[in-house]
Every structure is written in C-alpha cells, then in structure tokens.
Amino acid sequence: MPPVNILIVDDREENIIALDALLKRDDIRIFSTTSPNEALKIAWENHIAIALVDVQMPEMDGFELVEMLKSNPRTKDIMVIFVTAISKETKYAVKGLGTGAIDYLYKPLDPYITSAKVDSFVQLARIQAEIKKKNDELQNFSIVVKNSADIICSVDAQTLRIENINPAVESIMRFKPAELLGNNVVNLAVAEDQPAFRKKLGEIINDNLSFAVFEFRFERFDKKVIWVECRASYHNKIIFINISDISPQKSYQEQLIKSKEEAEYSKKVKETFFANMSHELRTPVNGIIGITSMLLKTNLDEQQRGMLDLLETSSKSLLGVINDVLDISKIEAGKFNIVRTENNVHDIIKSVFDLLKFRADESNIDFLLEIDHDVPQHLLIDALRLNQILMNLLSNAIKFTERGYVKLKVSVLQRHNDKVKLQYSVEDTGIGIPADRLANVFESFEQADADTESKYGGTGLGLAIVTKLVELKGGELSVSSEVGKGSTFSFINWHTIVNKPVEEVGPISSKALPSFHNIKVLVAEDNMVNQFMLSKILKDWQIEVDMVDNGRKALDKLATKHYDIILMDTHMPEMNGYEAARNIRVDFVEPKRSIPIISLSAASFGHEQQEALTAGMNDVLSKPFQPYQLHEKMSRLLLKRKDMLEI
Numbered sequence: 001m002p003p004v005n006i007l008i009v010d011d012r013e014e015n016i017i018a019l020d021a022l023l024k025r026d027d028i029r030i031f032s033t034t035s036p037n038e039a040l041k042i043a044w045e046n047h048i049a050i051a052l053v054d055v056q057m058p059e060m061d062g063f064e065l066v067e068m069l070k071s072n073p074r075t076k077d078i079m080v081i082f083v084t085a086i087s088k089e090t091k092y093a094v095k096g097l098g099t100g101a102i103d104y105l106y107k108p109l110d111p112y113i114t115s116a117k118v119d120s121f122v123q124l125a126r127i128q129a130e131i132k133k134k135n136d137e138l139q140n141f142s143i144v145v146k147n148s149a150d151i152i153c154s155v156d157a158q159t160l161r162i163e164n165i166n167p168a169v170e171s172i173m174r175f176k177p178a179e180l181l182g183n184n185v186v187n188l189a190v191a192e193d194q195p196a197f198r199k200k201l202g203e204i205i206n207d208n209l210s211f212a213v214f215e216f217r218f219e220r221f222d223k224k225v226i227w228v229e230c231r232a233s234y235h236n237k238i239i240f241i242n243i244s245d246i247s248p249q250k251s252y253q254e255q256l257i258k259s260k261e262e263a264e265y266s267k268k269v270k271e272t273f274f275a276n277m278s279h280e281l282r283t284p285v286n287g288i289i290g291i292t293s294m295l296l297k298t299n300l301d302e303q304q305r306g307m308l309d310l311l312e313t314s315s316k317s318l319l320g321v322i323n324d325v326l327d328i329s330k331i332e333a334g335k336f337n338i339v340r341t342e343n344n345v346h347d348i349i350k351s352v353f354d355l356l357k358f359r360a361d362e363s364n365i366d367f368l369l370e371i372d373h374d375v376p377q378h379l380l381i382d383a384l385r386l387n388q389i390l391m392n393l394l395s396n397a398i399k400f401t402e403r404g405y406v407k408l409k410v411s412v413l414q415r416h417n418d419k420v421k422l423q424y425s426v427e428d429t430g431i432g433i434p435a436d437r438l439a440n441v442f443e444s445f446e447q448a449d450a451d452t453e454s455k456y457g458g459t460g461l462g463l464a465i466v467t468k469l470v471e472l473k474g475g476e477l478s479v480s481s482e483v484g485k486g487s488t489f490s491f492i493n494w495h496t497i498v499n500k501p502v503e504e505v506g507p508i509s510s511k512a513l514p515s516f517h518n519i520k521v522l523v524a525e526d527n528m529v530n531q532f533m534l535s536k537i538l539k540d541w542q543i544e545v546d547m548v549d550n551g552r553k554a555l556d557k558l559a560t561k562h563y564d565i566i567l568m569d570t571h572m573p574e575m576n577g578y579e580a581a582r583n584i585r586v587d588f589v590e591p592k593r594s595i596p597i598i599s600l601s602a603a604s605f606g607h608e609q610q611e612a613l614t615a616g617m618n619d620v621l622s623k624p625f626q627p628y629q630l631h632e633k634m635s636r637l638l639l640k641r642k643d644m645l646e647i
Helices: 013-023 036-045 062-071 090-099 111-147 168-173 194-206 247-296 302-332 345-362 383-399 452-456 462-472 528-540 551-560 577-587 606-614 627-646
Strands: 004-009 028-033 050-054 079-084 101-106 151-156 162-165 212-219 225-235 238-245 341-344 366-371 378-381 405-416 419-428 476-482 486-497 520-524 544-548 565-568 597-601 619-622
Touching: 004 013, 004 036, 004 111, 013 028, 013 111, 028 036, 036 050, 036 062, 050 062, 050 111, 062 079, 062 090, 079 090, 079 111, 090 101, 101 111, 151 168, 194 212, 194 225, 194 238, 225 247, 247 302, 247 528, 341 345, 345 366, 345 378, 345 383, 345 405, 383 405, 383 419, 383 462, 383 486, 462 476, 462 486, 520 528, 520 551, 528 544, 544 551, 551 565, 551 577, 565 577, 565 627, 577 597, 577 606, 597 606, 597 627, 606 619, 619 627
Parallel strands: 004 028, 004 050, 050 079, 079 101, 366 405, 520 544, 520 565, 565 597, 597 619
Antiparallel strands: 151 162, 151 238, 212 225, 225 238, 341 378, 378 486, 405 419, 419 486, 476 486
C-alpha cells in the first residue's frame, strides 16, 4: 500500500521539526515548507492527501493559501487541518471551515490529540483514495460497456426483465435501450426459440453458472431474424448477458456446409460415372481379349494368326489406356492403396525389362539394364505399383527415343539397419524436354509440346500416374533433360529388407486346367460376347451351364433348379448383381441360401468390390481375367462348399 502524502506549512522551522518528529512513521511521507508559495508548488507537483497549515504567516496567511488550494481542481480535494495559536473563538473556526478546512489543531500541540487526529485523517485519505480508484474503474467499465459493439445487459433472475442495456442494442436489434428496459429478455428471441431460451436461462440460475455460451435466433425491430451468440454469467440474483450478432458467421457456415454437400455429391457422381465407365469399357474389352485368346488356340494360317496378334496387342493397349484413366480417378478419390509384401526386387525389374525389350528392339535402340551388386534381392515392396512405375517410365523413354539407348539403372544410395534407399534411374537419348515444360509433363493430360501428341500419341497420363504413385509410396521423383540430347527420370524410395522371398505361383496354362465333374453353374451376364466366352470356357471344363442376362432371371432360375455355384455380373438391367445376391441370402432356404457366388465385375474401385462382398458374394474376379484365375476361385469355393455340406 503506498504511503499517504502530508504537507506541513509553517513559517517557523522549529514548528515543522516538531510536527515531523510527531507524525513520522512508515505509512506517511512528509513534505514541508516555510513558504506558502512553495507549498502551492509542492501541492501541484505531488499528490497531497492532508495539509497541516499554520494560520499566521507573513507572506500569505493560511486562509488565503487554503482558498488558493481549493480553487484549483488539482488540489481541491486536499484535507486541510489548520494549526494555530490564535483565539479559539467561533468566528475564527467558522472562517477556517468556510475556506475548506476540515479541522483545527491548537498550539501548543497535544501530541496524543495531534497523532489521533492525523491518524484518523490518514485512514480517511486511504478510504477516499480507494473510493476514487473504484470510481475510476467503474467509469472505465461504463465506457467499455457503453461503447461495446456487443449488446451487454443485466437481467433480473426472478422476473427475467432487463434492468440495464447498452446502446449497442440499437445498432444490432434496431431497438432504443429505453424501449427494452423492464421487458422480458426472452421476448427478444423468435417465437419458436423462446421456450428453449427460457429453459437455458433457468438452467443458468439453477446451476449457479458463472459462464455459459449458447446460440439462438433473435427478431429485430424490423422483423428481420438474426443469429446471436449469448455469453451469460449468474451472480447475486442477476444474469449478465453479452450478446453478439453471428449472422455472418452462420451464413458462412451454411455456405461451407452447402459447398461440402455439393462437393460430396459431385464426388459421388464422378465415382458413379467412372464405375459405369469402367464396366462399360472393360466388359467389351474383356470379351475381345477372351475371344482373341480362344481363336489363337484354333488352327490358323500365318496371316490369320498375325491379324489376331495385332488384335490382341490393340486390345491390351486399349485396356492400358482405360486403366490409366481409372487409376488417376482412383488416386484423386483417395481410393488407391499401397500394399507392401515380400518380393524379389531383381525379378520384378528383370521382368519389366524383358517385357519391354521387344519394343526397344523394334525401334532399333539399345536397351540396357544395370543393377548394382549391393542392391538387396528381397524387399518389402508393392510389386504391382513398382512394376507400374517402371513400365510407365521405360515405355515413355522408348516412345520418345528414335536412336541411341534407353538404360534402367538401380543403385543403393544409403543403408541403415534393415532399411535401404534405392534409386531407380531411366536414362534415354531421346528428344528431351524444354526447361519451361519440365513441370508440366507431370500433370494429367499434359505433354511436353503441342505437337507431341499428334506425332507420338498417348494420353499424357503416364507420368502423372507415376508422380502420384511415387508420392503414395513416400518416394521422390526428379527429372533432368536437355532438348535433343535426352532425359533422365529418377525415382528414390526407402525399402525394408527381408530375409526370404515370397514363393509365387505362376499362371497355369489353360490346357493344363483340370475338368470339373457333375457341376452345374448359373451365369448372370448381360453382355453377349462375355456370355459366349464364359460359356465356351466353362463347357471346356465339362461344366453344365445355364445363362441369364439379369438378376431377376437368375432368381427365377435358382428357384426351379439346383446349381453348385453362381457367376454373377454386378451391372445388369432390371436387377443388378448386388440386389440379386442379397435376395438369395435372405429369401432362399438352405442349401440354396449359401450357394457360392463369384462376382464377375469390371469395377475397378475398391468400394465396389467391398459392396459385392457386403451384398453376400463370396469372392470377386475383376474383368478382364485369365481362365486360370476363374478356375482357381471356383475350385476353392466348390471344395469349401463340399466340406460344409458333408459336416
């Protein structure tokens, strides 16, 4: 607590010394002077609380000095005690009190009375200082409340009537403050929100909450409805409420929600479109590849075989373009997963190299492979995606190289415990890429130059897919190039080293596939080419086949005849495969209810394959497929079915 400042004014130095000795203590700071003019200066420069003033002084008597102090706003609140040796007559006391003094001390001073009086005035000075401080605080609070952009009001907790409210209510609610005083605060809310508003205020009172936040709709004077946020506090039977207009935020939130819903709808439409496109494109391609494969097994002359080889190559090329488009859509939809398993990385690299070597030979360019001796054999890796990355990079390099060479180099950059950092580099002596187009070649549907597409063909998706696959694998892709001299694409990725390879079973020749005995299969497929192909494959395996073109007919057939397994296309007219499978699992009785169902779908999205399993299908085989893949799934499910029926 700061000391109280006391000013002693007396023309005799010995009187000042006596008073100073009498009053001296830690909670008092004493200023003294023998000059009234000096006293005025001290009072002006320091916050004097109490002044002990001698009445009789030569320059200016005490009455004149006090009159001057009281006339100045800065010193008018000083408590003055006259110290005098003159008569105690009433007229002198009245004159002193009239000038503004609050008491008298008479010489010779009684030390006890003097100390007691000064002490009481010190206490009074402290109280006055505290009151002034509180008043200043209240004044500041009043300014804040009055000028607040939010509505601030106090509400009687018993009646819920508004006792005080600041001017902000006029700008927010269009009411003048006086119009709302004495009104129930609940009436500010729209009629539908009033019961909930009243209930909320009741909870605040009952729970004696010091802080609560809630939102309601209020109706302005002009009947316009706005959203407000209320921050309420309950204290001493009064609810203090701060009300903010949050209509702009609410409008923005609604726009965000609407935009989110529109984006989700657009995403759903896009996924549905790609799912349908996947089915509509992959289904006929599956038929073309299947029929071509069958024809190649028949007796053909060289010319016919050559044309069928071209047809097969064109079909697979078309399928590659379709897969590129679908891969991009799956990556953008966040439905593309990296699945790492134990694989022989040397075998993966060599298989890609061997597969593309004939294309390099056809273009009369050197095709080189260089794998450093310290590259580990067996790694935890997504073989399919690594294959896809290398195929795209090498195919691109071969396509844009007319002479010279294309080289695939794999080297170790870093090794730490069971981790290894590999760099896969594809170097070519092709046409190169201009410096200002390097970034563009990684964008979907972009190529280095405007005439590249017309001269070399392609969709411009290969490098875009590589970029996204590399990102998903947590790797880094870089490129350096010089026009007319060639390009180098480098892919860097960390891998986990494993001790042993995964033994993979290669595809079985269709000629080596064993026949089935006494097996009846129901096929639901609406595409005529695929009907023919499936019928031919199944009959070659000595299977009895019934063919229908929609799910409704499949249910009708199953109701009248026994089958060992059902091959069900998912996209069919009238009733699709999902719905048909659900009906079988719910409406039929055993053993037909649990008949094995294989989904033969051209769907490429993982969620569609999951939907097939959820609908009750036992397995999914994506089109196009090889006969051995179908044979393997049928054999497994039929064996499992036989074991279940024998139990």
